[in-house]
Amino acid sequence: MNLPDFEAWAIFATAARLGSFTAVARELALSKPTVSKAITRLETELGTVLFHRTSRKISLSSAGKALLPFAQSIARDGEMAMEAARETTQLLRGRVRLAAPLSFGLSHLAPVLADFMCEFPEITIDVQLSDARVDLVDEGFDLAIRIAELSDSSLRAIPIRKMQGYFIASPDYLARHGHPMEPSELAARDCFLYSNEASPELWHLNGPDGQQLTVRPQCRFQSNNGDIMLPALIAGRGIGYLPDFLCQQAIDSGALKTILPGWRFGELGLNLVMPPSPQRPARVNALIKFLKHGLS
Template sequence: MNSLDGLPVFVRTVREGSFSAAARALDLTPSAVSKQIGRLEDSLAVRLFNRTTRRLSLTEEGAAFYERASRILADLDDAAASISSLRAVPRGRLRVTMPSGFGVIHLLPVLPAFYARYPEVALDIDLNDRFVDMVEEGFDVALRIGDLGDSSLIGRRLAANRRVLAAAPGYLDRVVPPQGPADLAAHNCLVYTYRAQRHDWHLVDEAGAETVVTVGGTLETNNPMMLRGAALAGIGMVLLPLWLIGPDLKAGRLRRVLPDYHWPDSAIQVVYPPGRHLSARVRCFIDFLVERFAD
């Protein structure tokens, strides 16, 4: 007998906890499940289950075999899915999470082009500036701004992320503009609260030398769009990414402050959980983002 024949029945029996439950899940009779398990045990010359009238439990050999058998079946499923996905038309619901500002400013304008190309994909987009555990919360794709660190997620880089100092002309007309990073301590600096050590602004010059200055001001918020709005209103000075305030700088609504300094550069990345293959809808969305936003 080919010992692979009984693997799906064995794995399902372990997961369901009984022969009868596995039989219902596989649309078999309990006796048919029992016979397949028995044949598998005979083929392997080991007992896989301890059977009592009340309980079914794995033997030590059964537990070791289950771990390997599960991986074998998962590899087979992945192989089949990877071949199918090459020919599949992207369709279905895709759960995506990204920072709110990026979603509104950059993703929203290109959604018509995405839907025109992939009309059978439905996007469920969560705009959230907090750190989201995408595996725990069931997201397929996330856009992350910053380094992944020791994350197990797989990332594709879209662009550099540079944060710069800026303020409205009205604010700068009322104060003495800073001449160096140390002068920021005397200014009304508006603080983003989701950043670690929120009051410490790390700034590097064109030579790469880093300076840390402790700042504070009359507004702290977890929403970068609110910081942008407050800066436009002349309330104070901000340290925000170019993808958010670049148009304001070009239009003169905001001005760069200490233009020779910026926060250390990081990356804008699209990330997804590790796996052996990507579904067609995940792959098409990632490729679309890379096409539209890379650099």
């Protein structure tokens, strides 16, 4: 019985993530022919095609998609074996891919990562900021920060802290249009909608006494980012709902007022989310521990 071609499996996992043999060669410091030969060698051994190739790109075949989780597991286990051989945390090295929301990443995550890089100089960080929800496994992320009420899934999650969300408007807007006393009044008000929700045109709200209500607000402004809403809200252009890390300063200064006390969009929390495997490289665990302390 021949041993598995571990190198080829690891190269296959990297190629599936990067979508290019040239990019794989660059990341792994190999020649492009070496990468191509490894994939061909693996395909010959398996008796199936793993990638469809064109002059411009590669894409996974149906067999490649089915075998990718095994390749990812082989590559991950190899990385963890190498790190387990290192004797001190000062020797931790390698890359961690992290996804985070744009506004929170700039305002809160960036300084924590700066401190982490000082403490772990051999670990490199690849952070992607976007309010879109990424697929951690398919896109090759080690970790993601999510600010949401997490739905049931196979992903592993570590709650960091609860967050408060507020319905907000400027004093000027409220002076001109009055304070809404019930969420149903939002159907006739200028509202700011967050478009990354599954159905942004409908607000599913929970009340202070356990009430549940669905409102179709009147849309004045819509965006996939909450930070861009603040100037227009402060200028008195409508009513929005934002998490505390975005709007607390404006509330404290009086630039915005909270309305509809007790009404909210479910439970809002700051969470670290990871792929389903219970095994993680030591460098990822180091970042998780650092973020739990720095963001709590």
